[in-house]
Amino acid sequence: xxxxxxxxxxxxxxxxxxxxxxxxxxxxxxxxxxxxxxxxxxxxxxxxxxxxxxxxxxxxxxxxxxxxxxxxxxxxxxxxxxxxxxxxxxxxxxxxxxxxxxxxxxxxxxxxxxxxxxxxxxxxxxxxxxxxxxxxxxxxxxxxxxxxxxxxxxxxxxxxxxxxxxxxxxxxxxxxxxxxxxxxxxxxxxxxxxxxxxxxxxxxxxxxxxxxxxxxxxxxxxxxxxxxxxxxxxxxxxxxxxxxxxxxxxxxxxxxxxxxxxxxxxxxxxxxxxxxxxxxxxxxxxxxxxxxxxxxxxxxxxxxxxxxxxxxxxxxxxxxxxxxxxxxxxxxxxxxxxxxxxxxxxxxxxxxxxxxxxxxxxxxxxxxxxxxxxxxxxxxxxxxxxxxxxxxxxxxxxxxxxxxxxxxxxxxxxxxxxxxxxxxxxxxxxxxxxxxxxxxxxxxxxxxxxxxxxxxxxxxxxxxxxxxxxxxxxxxxxxxxxxxxxxxxxxxxxxx
Numbered sequence: 001x002x003x004x005x006x007x008x009x010x011x012x013x014x015x016x017x018x019x020x021x022x023x024x025x026x027x028x029x030x031x032x033x034x035x036x037x038x039x040x041x042x043x044x045x046x047x048x049x050x051x052x053x054x055x056x057x058x059x060x061x062x063x064x065x066x067x068x069x070x071x072x073x074x075x076x077x078x079x080x081x082x083x084x085x086x087x088x089x090x091x092x093x094x095x096x097x098x099x100x101x102x103x104x105x106x107x108x109x110x111x112x113x114x115x116x117x118x119x120x121x122x123x124x125x126x127x128x129x130x131x132x133x134x135x136x137x138x139x140x141x142x143x144x145x146x147x148x149x150x151x152x153x154x155x156x157x158x159x160x161x162x163x164x165x166x167x168x169x170x171x172x173x174x175x176x177x178x179x180x181x182x183x184x185x186x187x188x189x190x191x192x193x194x195x196x197x198x199x200x201x202x203x204x205x206x207x208x209x210x211x212x213x214x215x216x217x218x219x220x221x222x223x224x225x226x227x228x229x230x231x232x233x234x235x236x237x238x239x240x241x242x243x244x245x246x247x248x249x250x251x252x253x254x255x256x257x258x259x260x261x262x263x264x265x266x267x268x269x270x271x272x273x274x275x276x277x278x279x280x281x282x283x284x285x286x287x288x289x290x291x292x293x294x295x296x297x298x299x300x301x302x303x304x305x306x307x308x309x310x311x312x313x314x315x316x317x318x319x320x321x322x323x324x325x326x327x328x329x330x331x332x333x334x335x336x337x338x339x340x341x342x343x344x345x346x347x348x349x350x351x352x353x354x355x356x357x358x359x360x361x362x363x364x365x366x367x368x369x370x371x372x373x374x375x376x377x378x379x380x381x382x383x384x385x386x387x388x389x390x391x392x393x394x395x396x397x398x399x400x401x402x403x404x405x406x407x408x409x410x411x412x413x414x415x416x417x418x419x420x421x422x423x424x425x426x427x428x429x430x431x432x433x434x435x436x437x438x439x440x441x442x443x444x445x446x447x448x449x450x451x452x453x454x455x456x457x458x459x460x461x462x463x464x465x466x467x468x469x470x471x472x473x474x475x476x477x478x479x480x481x482x483x484x485x486x487x488x489x490x491x492x493x494x495x496x
Contacts, residue, residue: 004052005062005109011200011276012108016045054411057107058328058376065375066111072353073101073113082337082345085317090213094120094319094336099346102257104265105329108274116257119203120334121210123316124156124171126250127179128289128297129263131170133186133194134179135285136271143182146233147175151296151303156342157220165231171296171314174224174233180250181234181243188249195253198266200275202259211252218248257332264322264330267312290324294362301341301348309351310361321347325360328376387414394422397431427452427464 008017051057059065077099086092100114122129134143152168154160162168167175183191196204214221221244229240255263266273267290271281293312298305305313312324319336321344331354335346355361359372390412393401402422406412415421453472456464 003063004055005057005059005066005105005107005111006048006052007110010108010110012048013045051107055378057109058105059107059109060378061375062109062111068357068373068375069101069103069111070113072350072357073099076346076350076353077114079346079349082339084319084336085338085342088210088213088217088317090207090210091121091123091318091336096335096337098319099335100257101331101333101350102261103329103331104261104274106265106269106274106327108265109329110258110261112258112261114257115334118334119205119207119254119256120320120336121207121251121316121318122253122255122260122320123251123318124176125260125314125316125318125320125322126253127171127176128267128293128314128322129195129198130176130179130183130191130250131292132267132271132281132285132289133191134182135288136281137186138182140284140288143170143179146178146182146235149292154300156299157224159224159227161227161231161233166233167228169292169296171292173221174228177221177225177243177247178228178233180247181238181240184238184243184246188246191250192253194280195263197276197278197280198263198273199255199259200262200266200273202262203254203256204259205254206249207252207254211248214248214251215245218244221247255332257334260320260322260332260334261330264324264332266330268324268326268328268330270327290326293324298343299341301339301343305348305351309355310363311351311355313351315343315347317342319344319347321351323351323354326362328360386411387416390414390422391416391420391425394425394431395429397426397429399431421452423452424450424455427456427461427468428459 006013055061082096084092084094084096098115098118100112100116100118102110102112102116104110131143146166147170148162148164148166148168150162150168152158152160152162152172154168154172156171157173159174160168161174167178169175170179192204192206225240225244228234234240234243262273262275266280267286270283271286272279290312293314294306296302297312297314299315309323312326314322316322317338319334319338321331321333323331323333325331333344333347333350335344337345339345339348355364357373359365359374364372389401390405392398393405402412413421450458453465453468456468
């Protein structure tokens with residue numbers, strides 16, 4: 001479903017796809033399908049499919065949007081410079097040519113370009129995720145007894161505390177180590193369970209080689225740990241070495257660009273995973289996390305990033321950039337070469353180009369910033385074409401086309417500039433076979449006050465008048481439940 005952005009692997013479509021595959025096997029490879037099975041298949045996902053085919057998702061023209069993303073991907077691929085992190089030996093093994101971008105919208109629309117199935121470690125990208133889990137589990141007040149909310153203005157691995165002797169924020173190493181001590185009682189498997197739910201059960205793994213490499217080369221983090229212990233920053237009875245070990249484990253969790261984009265989309269969607277519909281994190285936890293990502297997420301480039309990109313993000317020394325467009329989508333970029341402050345060279349460039357093309361910056365004016373594209377807007381041309389095609393089919397009595405529009409979830413109540421519906425046109429042209437349109441719109445009034453019945457009378461179509469008069473007699477009210485509408489539709493077919 002390239003045009004809608006839905007993948008056949010979407011968990012919401014799993015039952016439907018399984019039944020389709022079973023039907024294909026049972027019919028020995030033919031394309032025939034039992035009508036009852038088809039209705040059951042579609043019925044279970046009717047709301048999702050209706051949204052998809054009516055282009056009611058957050059990105060209506062997803063095909064055009066994906067094409068723009070591909071152009072950004074290839075233009076960014078030409079960026080050179082930076083160095084792959086080598087202070088953790090396991091990270092130095094990745095090729096500098098690797099480059100992938102995946103996105104997932106809050107409606108579960110997906111697109112990927114490049115090396116998006118290659119696993120890599122989250123590293124510092126796990127910091128906002130563990131913070132969100134801690135706030136969800138323990139509460140904001142308790143968490144911030146031990147860690148601050150302000151940008152540090154220093155390197156991410158600096159031995160530094162704020163004036164209250166707390167780590168400046170959860171996005172620097174000191175803050176993340178303290179958060180790890182708070183989450184340690186939940187255990188590694190507990191955190192992994194949260195991350196897998198955020199990823200919609202897509203790939204979340206663990207690199208033991210990176211974990212061992214982290215421990216062997218983690219002198220700076222051990223120094224931070226002992227400094228935190230000296231300043232009594234840990235909760236009572238917390239084991240500093242165990243907290244560090246847990247922190248190294250969390251940094252060594254693996255994702256792909258594809259699974260990481262779903263995690264980011266869960267943050268964009270208020271803690272609800274878009275492809276499963278499960279509430280994973282509280283709205284409060286997500287709001288706090290995005291606030292801190294916006295102000296502190298990109299190391300000591302955070303101010304620049306907030307100024308130029310204006311979106312919550314978190315980078316990691318593996319080359320990952322987790323980007324959130326609140327209420328729209330999540331994006332995971334990955335390219336190992338890093339700049340001087342530890343951010344992915346290609347990842348930063350892609351984010352900057354993204355907000356140069358689209359009005360995703362938090363402070364872009366959505367109404368008057370005409371130089372940027374807004375992919376959230378329904379194209380006026382699309383609606384105009386839909387109305388013209390619908391009216392022409394009604395005028396010519398093309399029942400096949402009308403049924404195709406209806407099955408494609410086209411809004412059969414669309415009106416032209418005179419508020420004329422397809423049923424008005426069918427009535428004026430005496431196309432009885434088109435009256436399956438009448439279930440909802442037989443009382444619609446055009447600009448001059450005419451209903452379809454009035455049009456039929458005006459043009460002298462006595463048969464049409466008879467049918468619509470009988471229909472109006474049987475169902476005098478203009479608003480009914482969906483069940484009643486279906487019963488009326490069946491009756492009208494019998495009358496015709």
